[in-house]
Amino acid sequence: MSTAIAPIPLSSFAGQPSGSIGIAFLKSYAAICMEGCVIVLACVIFSAFASAPPTLSDPSLAAATIVWNYVGEILFNMLVLVGAIKMSDRLIRELMDLG
Secondary structure, three states, rough: OOOOOOOHHHHHHHOOOHHHHHHHHHHHHHHHHHHHHHHHHHHHHHHHHHHHOOOOOOOOOOOOHHHHHHHHHHHHHHHHHHHHHHHHHHHHHOOOOOO
């Protein structure tokens, strides 16, 4: 959506009094792009963890115990993924000093 309306705020560079609008838009647009990169990176890391086979610390464990350990590991990784996605907005806004 930001790309679709980009010509409007970028046209504010034409005049000196409205140049700050274009600068603010470019900072906001860069923040949106960085958020997307953080989200993609978090998804790639999650898929790498999810595709790894479960680790067997003790082969004498029951099958149900191994399954529950795997489910717990996947749930933990999903919580980390959701947390990274939720925090990406706040983190990028602080890094870009957008308030």
